[in-house]
Amino acid sequence: MSDVFNAIANTISLSRESDDMAKHVSGFVRSDRGSYVEGLETLGKTVSFLYDMSAKFEEVTHEEVNAECPGAARMPARYFRASLPSDFTAWEGVALIADIAEAGRLDEVRVRMGPHGPEFYVQAEINTGSCISAKKTDVVWIILGPSDDGEVVWTWYPGRMTAGNALDNHAVKLVS
Secondary structure, three states, X not given: OOHHHXXXXXXXXXXXXXXXXXXXXXXXXXXXXXXXXXXXXXXXXXXXXHXXXXXOOEEEOHHHHHHHOOOOOOOOOEEEEEEOOOOOOEEEOEEEHHHHXXXXXXXXXXXXXXXXXXXXXXXXXXXXXXXXXXXXXXXXXXXXXXXXOOOEEEEEEEOOOOOOOOHXXXXXXXXX
């Protein structure tokens, strides 16, 4: 089995023993919020999708991640990327601060307390063609990291790598 498959299995197993890990795993369901893959509106469908994708993920070095988005790769995380199968549709529900600033719409960006701490967000519509619009993507990332009980899934999402060192590389969540 692949490292990604094993990390998914370990994460799911640990979620049966820990309320904190169960809450973490429930956050894997990304249906209609932020960046998401259509049709994954339940935990069962999401976990099945991740298991099915596990063999397709290829590890990306920190150097490669940082070439795409300087400063985004953080130790001790491991980064894996895969192409989305053609029978799925995924939406990247973020815009970069730089893109929003260039469009002269920075005053629309707000800050709120999200499930992982403060996050930028902006009101948006799907696929309007503006910089503040969710766009289809065919890339999926999964990020693994260590835990006291072995490697686990830290997060997964479709779309570009974001959150580099420079603030203009940070993602702004698009919300409707």
